[in-house]
Amino acid sequence: MKFHASQVYMIMAFLQSLANSTMFTTYAIFYIATLGLNPLELLIVGMVLEVTVLIFEGITGVVADTYSRRLSVIAGMFALGAGFVLQGFIPSLETLIPFVGVFVWVLVSQLICGIGYTFISGADTAWVVDEVGTEKMGSLFLRAKSYSLMGTLLGIALSVGLSTLGTHLPYAVGGLLYLGLGLFLIFFMKEPRFVRPERTADSSHWQEMKTTWLSGAKVIRREPMLLLILVVTLFSGAASEGYDRLWEAHLISEIGIPESHLSMAMWFGLIAAVSTFLSIFVVRVGERRLDMNNERVVMVGMFVLTFIRIAAILAFAFSPTFTWALVCLLLIGMLNSLTQPLFDTWLNQNIESRVRATIISMMGQTDALGQTAGGPFVGWVGTRYSIRASLVMAAILLSPILLIFGRVLRKKTSR
Template sequence: MKLHASHLYMIMSFIQSFANSTMFTTYAIFYIATLGLNPLELLIVGMVLELTVLIFEGITGVVADTYSRRLSVIAGMFVLGSGFVLQGFIPSLDGLIPLVTVFVWVLISQFVCGIGYTLISGADTAWIVDEVGASQMGNLFLKAKRYSLMGTLAGIALSVALSTLGTHLPYMIGGFLYLVLGVFLLVFMQEQRFVRPERVEGTTHWHEMKSTWLHGAKVIRRQPVLLMILLVTLFSGAASEGYDRLREAHLILEVGIPDSNLSLAMWFGLIAAVSTFLSIFVVRLTERRLDMNNERVVLNGMFVLTGLRIAAILAFAFSPSFTWALVSLLLIGMLGTLIEPLYDTWLNLNIEGKVRATILSMMGQTDALGQTAGGPFVGWVGSRYSIRASLIVAAVLFMPILLVFGRALRKR
């Protein structure tokens, strides 16, 4: 059986989101309540993941552009699945090896996951853009986002159900789903339009990869818009790491969950479900109304959405009540859902095909650099003052992005 590339990309988006939602809807309960990690340790966990991405992202992107995007994606699914399964086993690993604590096991699993992320990052997008063509990618990214949200919705229910049986089970099942996806892609994923660079006789594999990386760097250097995208990615990474790692902790420790018959897992599942329903609605509306092939329209959308996102994060940080925090949280989720496909479209509209995976990986490195540099600082603010203060810092780190979007719009 042969699947069209766009159909396979939808399936891949659905299963990845299904697995991620299964793991991450209730991950805060696993990390905070079961493993006992504090705010600073939560940020260190994120820093190790992003540092791994920072180190390996450029290498894996070059490999994808030099040899095969398909093989890079498939290998990433297997490595990532193994890292998540390892996290699911952490409670039973404690004390297995002397001096290796629960926190160390978490860091090891994050290192494995980081390598898996780098193998997939850039390679999956470069593969699908080559297979379907640049003219189709904007609408395809929006459609894929809708499918991924459906996967998220399915994963929420599974995550809550598994978490009530054992807080480690979502990671085990999510990792298993990634391994199954790897097998599926091994059988059905085709790579028909990727043209491997001609190898000069007598050159080594290392020289080939070096040439690909240098060409990608030259492309970025001579295109001001790509330098702008680098700045957006850097500040976005620094800001998002603090918010992503501490939002649940802010709800639990500072705002407070209302007393009810619902468990923490059920509360987070309910919040995630409502957020996903709203996101599906706004993505569908955007598909119908927004011209994704018009770069100025895409830029205008990102400028407005980023401004609203900053305001929503500040509202969440200053929440006087659970209802206020909940509304802010839902708004942030919807805005982030819309920004992602717009950003991917803007980026791919400005990249040439033969170094697409390399440049996308460089963007991934920049994001990792922002998260690695910004995450610990935001975590330190949370430990020194309050999680509320960390969220305010995260909102401030988003603000330079508005200046970059404004400059890009003037240039257009």
């Protein structure tokens, strides 16, 4: 059996989202209720992940452009699988090795997962764009988002079901799904259009990688648009770390889950399911209405979505009731589902093929830098004042992005 590159990419999108939603739909219950992590520890967990990405992202991106994007993606899948399975067994490890604390095991697993993320980041996108062509990438990213949302929907139900049996089980199963995806890619992921850089007789592996990295850096320096994308990525990373790590804690601690026959896991599963249904609808509308090959359309879309996202995060931070907070969460989920394909399209419209994975990895490093620098500060604000204050800070960190999008749009209008 053979699969076209676009089909393999869709399967990857579906299975990764299935694994991620299986783990992350109820992860707050596992981290907060079972492991007992506080807001600062939650942000430190994220910081360790992002520092790992910051250190390894550039190296793994260069490996993908220099040697093989396929092997980079497969290595990443197995590393992620190992890291997540480790998290799933933390309660057992605490019993077997009591002198190592729970928090230490979480950090070790984040280190492994961070390395896995860096091998995949940039390599998967660079691989599929070269295999299908840049003229098809915009519509492909939107279709892949639809598949990933369907995987998310299935994973939500799986997460809630597993969490009722044991809060650690979603991580164990999610890790096994990543390991299975790695095996699938060994047999069905091909890269016939990948062209390895020519190697001179006296060049070493490190020299080849250095040459590839320097080529990517030169492309970024001479392209003003890529420098603007770097700035957008930096502030977006700083803002997202605060919101992504603390919205559940805000809902649990400062707003409160309504008393009912539904468990906390069921509430989070219900929120995720409704958000996913709405996101599928929004992405399908985007597939029909948006011209993803028109850069101005993509830019206007990102400007509008970012503006609404800032307003929605602020509204969530100051939600007076659970219903108000729920509406804000659903709106933010829909906005995020449409923003990522638009951003990926904008980024790849401005990158040369030969250094695509390297530059995308550099963007990943910038995102990690933003999260590493902004995350602990946002977490300190939450610990010192309130989680609500942290969310306000996350919204503030998004605001410079609007200025950048506005500047790019003005330049394109004046041409």
